[in-house]
Amino acid sequence: MPRGERPLDPGDTPLLRFAADLRRLREKAGGPPYRELAQRAHFSAAALSDAASGRKLPSLDVTVAYVRACEGDVESWEQRWHEITAELTAQTPPPEDDSLAPYLGLGSFQREDADRFFGRERLVEELLDTLSRTRFVAVFGASGSGKSSLLRAGVLPRLESAVLGTPGSSPVRECARWLDEIGGPDAVLVVDQFEEIFTLCQDEEQRAEFVAMLTGAPCRVVIGVRADFFAHCTGFPELVDALRDGQVTVGPMTAAELQRAIVQPAVRVGCVLENSLQATIAAEATGQPGVLPLLSHALLETWRRRRGNTLTLSGFQSAGGLAGALAQTAEQIHSGLTPRQQVLARNLFCRLTAVGEDIGDVKRVVPHDELDDDPDVGVVLERFTAARLLTAGRDGVELAHEALLRRWPRLRDWLAEDHEGLRLHRRLTEAAQAWESLGKDPGALYRGVRLALTRDWAAGHADVLSTREHQFLHASATAELRRARRSRQLVVTLAVLLLLVVGAAGYAVHAERTAARQRDVALSQIVAGKADALRRSNPMLAAQLSLAAYRLAPTDEARTSLLETFPLPFARLRGHAGHVNTVAFNGVGSMVVTSSHDGTAKLWDVAQQKEIATLTGHRGTVNAAAFSPDGRTVATAGWDYTARLWNSDDRAGRAVLSGHTREVNAVTFSRDGTLVATASTDRTAKVWNARTGEEVTTLRGHADGLVSVAFGADNDVVATAGWDRRAAVWRLSDPEHPVFLTAHTAPVVWLAFSPDGKLLATAGQDGLVVLWDTSDPRTPRQLSTISGHDGIVRSVTFRGDGRMLATAGVDQTTRLWDLADARWPRRIATFTGHGNAVVSVAFGPDGNTLATGSDDGTALLWKVPSRPLADVDEAGRWVCETAHPVITRAEWDRYFPGLRYEPPCT
CATH class of the missing domain: 3.40.50.300 (P-loop containing nucleotide triphosphate hydrolases)
Structure with missing residues (x-):
């Protein structure tokens, strides 16, 4: 037995038994010295020895590395680590008073919190x-x-x-x-x-x-x-x-500011943080915008799991870490509710969200009188408020922070399932409040198409409505019925008079035809509106309804609705626990790779629309992923300062590309697949040998971090984009003389070459896409500027023939542009389907498939026309070629009551 290690008896603690079993595992592996074990595990000998000492629980990363180096069963040891973490946490009694906590969780600091506001x-x-x-x-x-x-x-x-x-x-x-x-x-x-x-x-x-x-x-x-x-x-x-x-x-925050914000509140209440915890948080949080509420919540949960007066890395990890603590807390509360309370929780959180049309989803204050006096609603409010996920004040209830909208997958799914319905509900809430504030004035009630759309939605969501909203809809429907009855009486009266004047027979025929025509026009307009409302939740049905409405009566509403039906998403890829940062196709379009803030990349089968594999290895965010041209290799870029190469068939890691000193934000292959380029916050781009993983060259010249990199048509030309508001075109044969492109007024966040390398598109936080002529990479010249997104443009990509460009933005849309003449780009389509910013877009090799990735945690696959649709007839043919399944008789009767079943596509 190595010196310093002692035998353990059955009465020892769970921690000591864990350490003893680690040592037995090392003995089964032949008892390699810790120096040799360190070389296998890529952790220091001291860290591995300490893990087996039993003095404290090692981190999950150290445990996994120790087990892997000893050729143990990693999965079973991971499960055991989580079990012992829970057991050790249970031994620390929960704090009696959360007001003593040094951290606020999701809530903002207030004036009275000034003495614990640091950094x-x-x-x-x-x-x-x-x-x-x-x-x-x-x-x-x-x-x-x-x-x-x-x-x-x-x-x-x-x-x-x-x-x-x-x-x-x-x-x-x-x-x-x-x-x-x-x-x-x-x-x-x-x-x-x-x-x-x-x-x-x-x-x-x-x-x-x-x-x-x-x-x-x-x-x-x-x-x-x-x-x-x-x-x-x-x-x-x-x-x-x-x-x-x-x-x-x-x-x-800078690293120094972040350390003050983390450490000083704990010091103020007599607590300390393990050095390993500080180092882990610094690595994951430094330089990340928008991370503070997540960090504060994770630290609050870590404090609740403290050992004595020490905040530990194991407590941080058992709470879910920076990326998962918020979702873990929310899920724990949700799972502890009764089925009815879970339904009420969903209704409540959807009500607490303002669903934006031109902006992202944001939180809203719900006045107390908007919520029904239901004991179960009170339970839901109490539990989520106690966990500091909701705040209740004089004006009402609201989300503690909008981070919940992005970081709780269940809430994202709730919002994405019926985005248009939530918009209808918010308008109904506001209308009901206005009606009541006006003394229930009949003039404030719904009528016509708005009433029909809202009643149709409410028929399937009766449990979502408050008592006030039910009363408002009932009053609106009653008033509409009275108006209809008066109208019918007036029509009858007029008909009698006309019959007396012109004769009963002739007028009856004319009136019937007129009534039928007016009915068709009205129904066409109503169904077109319903199709627009369905566009996010059921795009295939919406497309067929638009076409059927137009064929019933070619109204302007139906024509507009039909022409806006493309492109159509045919799959939503769910599985990541954080933002989806990039999407990319393999060379034949059979697979898609996605990368995420949750620290993983995933491979998906396009035909079966399901996940094939998860690539894990990076510590923290995987910010980018790409396939080699032959599809055999996947490259990933991580915020752990590395890029990695993987075999796409067996998912085995091939190489770790180490050399950057800050986060690696982008990765891409050359057109022939022999080179890989990476871009980093350390202000450099690096080019690597794709076969050996050896560094070929480093490109220096930007004044701030780099976030995107792309190869031209050959291996000599590379373009980079950075936070210094510039893009640059480099020739690897002359890397000391890059050409900087300075058309943007804000950071340039993405760029892409056309397939022939003669065009370069740059996207910026100024909301613009600039097209450059790079026929001669030594003298690029600006061709045109594309505007249209409402806010930052996050990604651009060319179709395989170079005649179409796709752009993605924080306005939750993806847009297609016709580049028949690159000097005058023309918008031809707008995609709407994501519930948050669209941050990545990629064409499939067939040019008719598109993938988009979003901060809503999902990727969408779309079918797009190969060229702009010329007219409604062509749009109708495209709908019938794409939309499936065919509208059913039940669906037809719901939207076209009383009309013969004639589905537009067979």
């Missing part, structure tokens, strides 16, 4: 300095970057006289109340979540008046705005003028 000291000083020089300051930052906490816990306590508020759905009324409370010209009005004027307020006049009130306020003003709403703000000239000299950007 943003420099930014607080910058904001106060800017405020001293200008009377209007805007604080921009990504969702989850800590804007609200900065304003509430960092800035407010430093101001002598300040008023804080959020706009809500009635910003003008709120602003008038704030200005009444302002104490003088040196007072400060702090408006958090300014983007609510776009997400919750639907009145353009109110928005304009609110902006005018703020920019003309008799005091200093600070507004906090989500960065993806910057373009929305530029729609107000007075706001643009006010922001000219007063902008502060909240970016990711």
